[in-house]
Each structure stands twice: as structure tokens, then as C-alpha cells.
Amino acid sequence: MKASTIIGLFIAVTTASAIPVQPRHDNVEIVFIGAADAQFTQSFPSDGSVVSINNPLSISHISSSTGGIQCTFNGIDHSVTTVSGAETVDVGPPQTQLTGSCWSQETESTTPPDNSAGGMVSVIFIGAADAQFEQSFPVNGEWISITNPLSISHIQSTTAGVTCVFNGIDQSLTTVSDGLVDVGPPQTQVSGSCSM
Incomplete structure (x- = not known):
């Protein structure tokens, strides 16, 4: 009786380990x-x-x-x-x-970005003397061009759970996650991408 239980467990373990595991393609x-x-x-x-x-x-x-x-x-x-x-x-x-x-x-095709808080994030670009502009970005990781030539000192996002990355004209790379971040040195921003 004890031997048959051990053999049964061995067969179950062997069978389980023989099941192929599909690799994830992330x-x-x-x-x-x-x-x-x-x-x-x-x-x-x-x-x-x-x-x-x-x-x-x-x-x-x-x-x-x-x-x-x-x-x-x-x-x-x-x-x-x-x-x-x-x-x-x-x-x-x-x-x-x-x-x-x-x-x-x-x-992306099953959940297209929209103008609701779930599909877009609004980012504020702040320059000298409180000059600023605001631009929306989809949260699907797509890179979006920024065409405003204002030299930017700070970038602000108030959307929790969203991380944005911005490229400056002088090769700055600024990452913003729910807060105010300095751009160093201040410069025009040329593109940005946001993702959850």
C-alpha cells in the first residue's frame, strides 16, 4: 500500500514536469x-x-x-x-x-486612447517668469512631438501611476512621475512619451 502511494506520487510528479511550459514573449x-x-x-x-x-x-x-x-x-x-x-x-x-x-x-486596438483620464495625461511645461503651456499625451507609450519652442525649466504631472519621459533639444532626458521635476539645463522639449 505504501509502495503504490509512492509510485502514484512519482507518476503524478513526472507527468506534471513533462507538460511543456510556453515561453513568454514580452x-x-x-x-x-x-x-x-x-x-x-x-x-x-x-x-x-x-x-x-x-x-x-x-x-x-x-x-x-x-x-x-x-x-x-x-x-x-x-x-x-x-x-x-x-x-x-x-x-x-x-x-x-x-x-x-x-x-x-x-x-491598443481593443482599448483606444481617448480624452478621459484613463487614456490621456495632461503635462505642464514651465519656463522662466512663470511662462508655461500644457500638452496631453496618450498613456500607451507612444512618442508625441512637442512643437512649442519655449525653453523649459520644470515639467509637472499630477496623474498618479503614470510615468512620462521627455527629450530636450540639447539632449536632456527628463522623467516625471506625479510631481514637479527640474529640467537641466533648461531647454526646449521636442518629444514625450507616457505610460502606466
């Missing part, structure tokens, strides 16, 4: 292509979080082989390049890339 492999086919590959999470790119290679094309994912990349000379699904996109003009973020297009 990362997207992106290929950055420069002149003379020089290139590098970097992984990005598909949750919309912003990731720094530290390779100084000047990039002419960005390629993804993953369908259903959209990625946006910011260049050192203020390019904003979006790759949707499995495609190769030109970067114009070619330049070093600074940051990137990727998110699922399926998630």
Missing part, C-alpha cells in the same frame, strides 16, 4: 542598421516602457520582425521613427538613436 528584438550594413540588435519590452539606447552608431534603418507590435524611437537630432509590425523603416536623416518604446497593437 521582449521585441529590434535591428538598427547603419551605413555599410553595420548594425546592432537590442531588446525592448512590449509594455510601453521607455528604454535607453547606448550604441552611438548612426542609424539609417530600423527593422522589426515581430507582428502586432508598434515601436517608436527618438534620435539625437530629434527624429521620431515609428515601426509598426514586421517592417523596416527609414530614419531621416540618419542619426544615433537615444530611446525607444514598444507596445502591443492588439492592446
Whole structure:
């Protein structure tokens, strides 16, 4: 009786361990292509979080082989390049890339951003002598251009649970999460991305 219980447990454990575990595909492999086919590959999470790119290679094309994912990349000379699904996109003009973020297009299509508090976040950009402007950003990680030329000293968001990243014209990278953050040194902001 004792032997049959042990054999039964052994069969149950062996059967459970034989069940294949499906790997999670939370990362997207992106290929950055420069002149003379020089290139590098970097992984990005598909949750919309912003990731720094530290390779100084000047990039002419960005390629993804993953369908259903959209990625946006910011260049050192203020390019904003979006790759949707499995495609190769030109970067114009070619330049070093600074940051990137990727998110699922399926998630975005089932819950489109709207103007409610759940889909957009309002950010205040503050310059000298209390000059300021306000701009809304979707919370899906998409990079949005900022066209106001005001030199910015502080950036403020009052939306809890949302993190935003902003690129300045002189290569500042400012991260804001529910509060007021200094921009150093003060400069015009060129693009921003927010995610929950």
C-alpha cells in the first residue's frame, strides 16, 4: 500500500514536469542598421516602457520582425521613427538613436486612447517668469512631438501611476512621475512619451 502511494506520487510528479511550459514573449528584438550594413540588435519590452539606447552608431534603418507590435524611437537630432509590425523603416536623416518604446497593437486596438483620464495625461511645461503651456499625451507609450519652442525649466504631472519621459533639444532626458521635476539645463522639449 505504501509502495503504490509512492509510485502514484512519482507518476503524478513526472507527468506534471513533462507538460511543456510556453515561453513568454514580452521582449521585441529590434535591428538598427547603419551605413555599410553595420548594425546592432537590442531588446525592448512590449509594455510601453521607455528604454535607453547606448550604441552611438548612426542609424539609417530600423527593422522589426515581430507582428502586432508598434515601436517608436527618438534620435539625437530629434527624429521620431515609428515601426509598426514586421517592417523596416527609414530614419531621416540618419542619426544615433537615444530611446525607444514598444507596445502591443492588439492592446491598443481593443482599448483606444481617448480624452478621459484613463487614456490621456495632461503635462505642464514651465519656463522662466512663470511662462508655461500644457500638452496631453496618450498613456500607451507612444512618442508625441512637442512643437512649442519655449525653453523649459520644470515639467509637472499630477496623474498618479503614470510615468512620462521627455527629450530636450540639447539632449536632456527628463522623467516625471506625479510631481514637479527640474529640467537641466533648461531647454526646449521636442518629444514625450507616457505610460502606466
